[in-house]
Amino acid sequence: MDFEQAKTRVQELHELLNQYNYDYHVLDQPSVPDAEYDQRLHELIKLEQEYPELLVAHSPTQRVGGQILDAFEKVEHRTPMLSLGNAFNEEDLRDFDRRVRQAVGDRFSYVCELKIDGLAISLRYENGYFVQGATRGDGTIGEDITANLKTIRSIPLHISDEHTLEVRGEAYMPKKSFEKLNKVKEENGEMLFANPRNAAAGSLRQLDPKIAAKRSLDIFLYAMADAGKTGVRSHSEGLDLLDQLGFKTNQNRRKCATIEEVLAYVEEWSAKRPDLAYEIDGIVIKVDSFDQQDELGTTAKSPRWAIAYKFPAEEVVT
Numbered sequence: 645m646d647f648e649q650a651k652t653r654v655q656e657l658h659e660l661l662n663q664y665n666y667d668y669h670v671l672d673q674p675s676v677p678d679a680e681y682d683q684r685l686h687e688l689i690k691l692e693q694e695y696p697e698l699l700v701a702h703s704p705t706q707r708v709g710g711q712i713l714d715a716f717e718k719v720e721h722r723t724p725m726l727s728l729g730n731a732f733n734e735e736d737l738r739d740f741d742r743r744v745r746q747a748v749g750d751r752f753s754y755v756c757e758l759k760i761d762g763l764a765i766s767l768r769y770e771n772g773y774f775v776q777g778a779t780r781g782d783g784t785i786g787e788d789i790t791a792n793l794k795t796i797r798s799i800p801l802h803i804s805d806e807h808t809l810e811v812r813g814e815a816y817m818p819k820k821s822f823e824k825l826n827k828v829k830e831e832n833g834e835m836l837f838a839n840p841r842n843a844a845a846g847s848l849r850q851l852d853p854k855i856a857a858k859r860s861l862d863i864f865l866y867a868m869a870d871a872g873k874t875g876v877r878s879h880s881e882g883l884d885l886l887d888q889l890g891f892k893t894n895q896n897r898r899k900c901a902t903i904e905e906v907l908a909y910v911e912e913w914s915a916k917r918p919d920l921a922y923e924i925d926g927i928v929i930k931v932d933s934f935d936q937q938d939e940l941g942t943t944a945k946s947p948r949w950a951i952a953y954k955f956p957a958e959e960v961v962t
C-alpha cells in the first residue's frame with residue numbers, strides 16, 4: 645500500500661471507528677461485534693506506525709494518553725458555569741412557577757430533565773475538534789482534565805460542526821461500574837468510594853489517564869455556552885442540536901406546559917429512580933425559550949429561569 649492509499653484507508657478507518665463508537669457508547673446499540681471494532685482499531689494502529697505523518701490527535705487510537713501529569717492546569721471558562729437554586733418540595737416549585745409567570749406571563753413551557761449526580765464539566769471544540777475539557781471548579785476557574793475526558797468513549801473527538809463550541813454536561817460513573825470498582829478496592833484492602841459521584845470525581849482527578857480509562861466513566865451533555873450563537877432559540881432545540889452533533893444527551897427529558905405536568909414528571913422519576921443505571925439527585929426544570937430566559941435573567945449565583953428540585957436525602961439504614 646503506498647502513502648496515498650494509506651491516507652485514504654486511514655480516513656475510512658476514522659469514519660468507521662467513530663461510527664461504531666457512536667453506535668455503542670452514545671446510542672447503546674452496538675453495530676458490530678467487539679472483535680470487528682478491535683480488528684479495525686489494530687489496522688489503524690499499524691497504519692499510523694507505518695506512516696507516522698498520518699497520526700492525528702483526534703484519531704480513535706489516541707483516546708488514552710501516554711504521560712502521567714504532575715498536576716492539572718487551571719482553565720478559565722469563557723462563559724461562567726451556572727449553579728442552580730434548589731427546591732425541596734411542591735410549595736417551592738409552585739413559588740418558582742409563580743415568579744416565572746409574574747415575569748413572562750402564561751405563554752411559555754418548561755423542560756424537565758434528570759439531575760445527574762456526577763461532576764459538572766465543560767468540553768471545548770474548535771473547528772469541530774475536541775481541544776479541551778475542564779471541571780466546573782468555582783464556575784469561573786476549573787481544572788484541565790482533557791486527557792481523562794478523552795478516555796470517555798461517548799465524548800466525540802471530532803464533530804461535524806465547524807465553529808467553536810463549548811458544551812456542558814455531567815460526567816458520572818454508572819452504578820454497576822461503581823459497585824465493581826468498590827468490590828476490587830475491598831479485595832485489595834483499599835479505601836472505598838462513598839458513592840458514584842465521589843468515584844467519578846476521584847477518577848477524573850487521576851493524574852494518570854490510563855487509570856481514568858479503566859473506570860468506565862460516562863457523560864450526559866445538557867447545554868451549550870452561548871447556545872443562541874448556534875441559531876437555536878430554546879433549550880430543547882439546543883438539546884436536539886447536541887443529539888444531531890453526536891453528543892450523548894439524556895433522552896428522558898420532557899417539555900411541560902404547566903407546573904402540574906412538572907410535578908407529575910417529578911413524581912414519575914422519583915419512583916423510577918432506583919431502576920436507573922446511574923444516580924440522580926433531583927430534577928432540573930428550565931424555562932425553554934431563550935428569549936424568556938433572558939427576560940427572567942440571572943441572580944449573582946444562579947438563573948431565575950431554572951431550578952433544581954432535590955429528592956429528599958435517602959434514609960441511611962445503619
Ligand SMILES: NC(=O)c1cnc(N)c2cc(Br)sc12
Pocket residue numbers: 726727728757758759760761762764814866928
Ligand atoms: N440537564 C441539566 O440541566 C442538568 C443535569 N444534571 C445536572 N447535574 C445539572 C447541573 C446543572 Br447546573 S444543570 C444539570
